[in-house]
Amino acid sequence: MQTISSGALEPEFDTAHFRNALAQFATGVTVITTRLENGTFVGLTASSFNSVSLSPPLVLWSLSNEASTLPVFTDNSHYVINVLSARQAHLAEQFARRGANRFDGVAYTLSRTGLPVLDGVSAWFECHNRSRYPEGDHVIFVGEVEQCAFNPQPGLIFHGGRLMESGGR
Structure with missing residues (x-):
């Protein structure tokens, strides 16, 4: 009988x-958006989004330690x-680009916090930045949802290294 280790074993893959x-x-x-103190908008594409809790309403996402927007x-x-x-693949690509004004030509409204x-x-989910957890090469952000809204329609998904409409189209 093998003994289960109390710590993680070395991975057998690269x-x-x-x-x-x-x-x-x-x-x-998703595209995560916020604003600098000088009023400049900041946004990035992320597929690491998940629900955490209904009460209180909490969600999470993560960001690389190497991301220029981490601070x-x-x-x-x-x-x-x-x-x-599903029709917003162009926004996923635009907000993933480096160096460009990611909000160029993007239509938006302002939330109650601007x-x-x-x-x-x-x-969409407007979140208070409740907590952050450094783990591995990313930081996990937990947001407390203060306001949200939805428009039922097919979503954009990322699978097998490709963007596609949910339902495989």
């Missing part, structure tokens, strides 16, 4: 293999998680 295995899990695609999201009190609709809520999204 990061490429791990990434390929993770790609088999379909995830929704912005770590220090800001609020952000909006925009769940992209943060951009992207037009046409399937859902």
